[in-house]
Amino acid sequence: MSVTKIPVCCAFALLCVGGAARAQTPPPAAQAAAGAASGPAVASPTYTSIPLEITVNRSAADVWKRVGKFCDIGEWLQIPCTITSGKDGEFGAVRSVANEVLVGKTELSYTYTQTVRNDRPYNLYHGTLEARPVTATTSKLVYTIFFDNSMVGDDAAREADKTRRTATFTRALQNMKTLAEGGTLPPPPARGRGAQPAR
Numbered sequence: 001m002s003v004t005k006i007p008v009c010c011a012f013a014l015l016c017v018g019g020a021a022r023a024q025t026p027p028p029a030a031q032a033a034a035g036a037a038s039g040p041a042v043a044s045p046t047y048t049s050i051p052l053e054i055t056v057n058r059s060a061a062d063v064w065k066r067v068g069k070f071c072d073i074g075e076w077l078q079i080p081c082t083i084t085s086g087k088d089g090e091f092g093a094v095r096s097v098a099n100e101v102l103v104g105k106t107e108l109s110y111t112y113t114q115t116v117r118n119d120r121p122y123n124l125y126h127g128t129l130e131a132r133p134v135t136a137t138t139s140k141l142v143y144t145i146f147f148d149n150s151m152v153g154d155d156a157a158r159e160a161d162k163t164r165r166t167a168t169f170t171r172a173l174q175n176m177k178t179l180a181e182g183g184t185l186p187p188p189p190a191r192g193r194g195a196q197p198a199r
Helices: 005-024 028-036 060-067 070-076 155-180
Strands: 047-056 083-085 100-106 109-114 126-133 139-148
Touching: 047 155, 060 070, 060 126, 060 139, 060 155, 070 155, 100 126, 139 155
Parallel strands: none
Antiparallel strands: 047 139, 100 109, 109 126, 126 139
């Protein structure tokens, strides 16, 4: 390569690199808008949890075999349930109950969340169900609900919401115990139209 061509090639390479860098950097207005949108969607969340448990006179493995499939909620909460996407028990499975998605699991537990919806604020709802061994022949079912109830209203409304959820899942645990121990469930309670009992 001649001496006169080297500076021309170097200058061309520098122009190309500079142009690529400018193409990848968003303009200042776009950077400012992105920064403003990167904060939390809920400014002052009030995270709350509802830990519940019940003793079962069966081994944890037997309990989980009876009530631990992702769509077993249909039986023990006495509501319709189908798997709408994926496979029951696998990560990413979606059940028809509030479009809940299986996001975590162990041999004797699973954790699910609810998807973001257009018609209501996202409350970060998660639930974990676990069969925990106590002895070789006994266990306990542990059900923990976690969510943000800041959008519910005042303290009284938040407490009423928590009480309602606690009652729903206390009954669910009792039903799971009954099923795991070989019993028969009582008829489900009457529900209003459009109820979302697991939400």
